[in-house]
Amino acid sequence: MTVALLKRCLPLLLLFPGLLLAPAAFADLPGIPAFTVQPGENGTEEYSVTLQILALMTALTFLPAMLMMMTSFTRIIVVFAILRQALGLQATPSNQILLGLALFLSIFIMKPVLEEANRVGLQPYMQEEVTSLEAVELASQPFRRFMLEQTRESDLALFMRIADVQYETPEDVSFWVLMPAFVTSELKTAFQIGFILFIPFLIIDMVVASVLMAMGMMMLSPIIISLPFKIMLFVLVDGWALIMGTLAASYGI
Template sequence: MRLILPIILLLTLLASPHTLAQDVLSTADEQAETTAVQDNFLNGIPALAVTTGDDGTQQYSVTLQILFIMTALTLLPALAMMMTSFTRIIVVFAILRQALGLQSTPSNQILLGLALFLSIFIMTPVFQQVNQNALQPYINEELNADQALAQAEIPFRAFMAAQTRESDLQLFLELSDNTDLAGIDDVPMTVLIPAFVTSELKTAFQIGFMLFIPFLVIDLVVASVLMAMGMMMLSPIIISLPFKIMLFVLVDGWAMVIGTLAMSFGV
């Protein structure tokens, strides 16, 4: 029995020599084609073309520029939060929800969506300038990538500089040892962005403080009434929540808050 299985296997191999040879040749051909494709990819792909100009500057091919842009898109959420009005808006909304005593209403998704579209509304003039001065000339091949990036930086720099406090900007200039700059145009973006974010947080907390005061007064009044009635075991938050919601609705609170945020940016 032990000799039968090897004999059967040997007869099978001898019965199909051409098929085995064809399989071996096919495998070898596929490996050769794969190697040729890899060689062509490494040696002749136009996406890796870099052209050096007469003045020493280097120009990258459009395909390679697209690769860089797709890689830079991973930083888009951080740029959206740190270089636009998004930070101030979302912080104010979070403080407002806390002042109302609502833990999860409106939900985080609603607040983020509202803050995002309100930021787009506020930043529309900046986006239009970027599109007109940087994006369209780059698409029409009137500017290269470096020039388009420099033109796109100008509107964002002007917006952030208008919202940044001088004390915050001076702090980061001193920390970076760049105190001998001629003007705001000479401030590096690595200094302007953290100064802008610091100013935005300070402004957001100031607006949040003003929003918190009326709701805090309602909480104090309700707590005093409950203590005077001897109902100390009843949470004042349960009683004050309907009154705070009613007050917020009667004064058209969402319109007031959103309008105040928009006007705080000069819109």
């Protein structure tokens, strides 16, 4: 019994000295600089790669908010939602299809902005010509110009008044003031486009309801009768192409 127990414990006994000597063996190895900050030119600071990766992973959590607050995604998805409501279709197209369509249409509209941000910000950083903070500042300029072009002056003045700040030129406007003003303008434009889309389908509903009431068929839901006519009208006028073209043209594309 004792001999069998010793045979089982022998490998552990052989490893035990190695475990004791391991810390001493690794003590002479150079450590990994996890958190370092190096002073740069003009009073700037350059952070270690570990800190940059940490900041990047943290920024990725804000990617959905940035997608809605700094691109054309908000206007597109609101128009699609109003269109589906006007057609009387509660779940067709599904939310996944509308979100995917809005996402790729946003990429198509934002392509010039993304290419410029890549050219002036990302590529110089990849070539180590600018620091990470400078790259972020340079890459944000195309988005700032895009948002300023799509923001109404009244909305911008509203949030400047709320924040109790004044700016001499539009280029001096802070992102914290520009982003909510931009989203407010996007919502206004989306509801204006949605109102125009709603009118022809509303007329069809009124005509069908009037006909059914004149025929004495008040117990029959007008939505059931008007739905095929609305779908047929939407298909005949090539509605999806018209909406895509209208949304792209609203950004000057």
